[in-house]
Amino acid sequence: MQTLTLEQLRATATAGGVSSVTLKAEGGGFFVSIHTRAGADAILTKARSCEPRQFARPDKAMAMLREMGIEVGQFDVSHWNPEAKAMTSGNEGRARAMRETHAAARHTKWLVGEVQAAIDDPRPSIAHDDVMAEMEAELVALEAATSKRPAKAKRA
Incomplete structure (x- = not known):
């Protein structure tokens, strides 16, 4: 044929x-x-x-x-x-692409909501350098606290 x-x-x-x-x-x-x-x-x-x-x-x-x-x-x-109805590579690929597109759209919607909520937040803004300095101080304090702790005994 x-x-x-x-x-x-x-x-x-x-x-x-x-x-x-x-x-x-x-x-x-x-x-x-x-x-x-x-x-x-x-x-x-x-x-x-x-x-x-x-x-x-x-x-x-x-x-x-x-x-x-x-x-x-x-x-x-x-x-x-x-x-x-068999799943062919064509419709299987389209289905996967649609699932990925919908997941990306959900993520974008969530991210837009988070950004808008941050913009609408009435609390005063904190400068980036101030936040970084505060985080550095917390990390130093955490590191100091964990280094003073006695090490755990290893299991036999």
């Missing part, structure tokens, strides 16, 4: 070379099978590989076909199993 990319299918359809199209279900996905006027059968593939182009929803495949001027076709849902 031959393969056609989206651009090749578009060119074939524009030239009148498509005899029929069947939207075939396999598992949880839908694939486009093309029969050309030359008598060859082909499957719609991804642009950068020979892997069949899979549609999660049949309406997306039909919209794509209609955009190309292919308005009549057939269905084969004999092997359709809506429960078998």
Whole structure:
């Protein structure tokens, strides 16, 4: 069976070379099978590989076909199993990207709230040098306190 990319299918359809199209279900996905006027059968593939182009929803495949001027076709849902929607690298990657985007948005929202709360704080501001000097004094005091403590005995 031959393969056609989206651009090749578009060119074939524009030239009148498509005899029929069947939207075939396999598992949880839908694939486009093309029969050309030359008598060859082909499957719609991804642009950068020979892997069949899979549609999660049949309406997306039909919209794509209609955009190309292919308005009549057939269905084969004999092997359709809506429960078998497989996680492909494409939708798995999109899901991960969306989770990361939402996490970043939550963090940004939290950070904006913290900064605004600091700006709105009615207490007087403290100069950076004063804060650093105070922290240095606390660290020196803590270090002195821990060095005066007797060392713990090691366990045998």
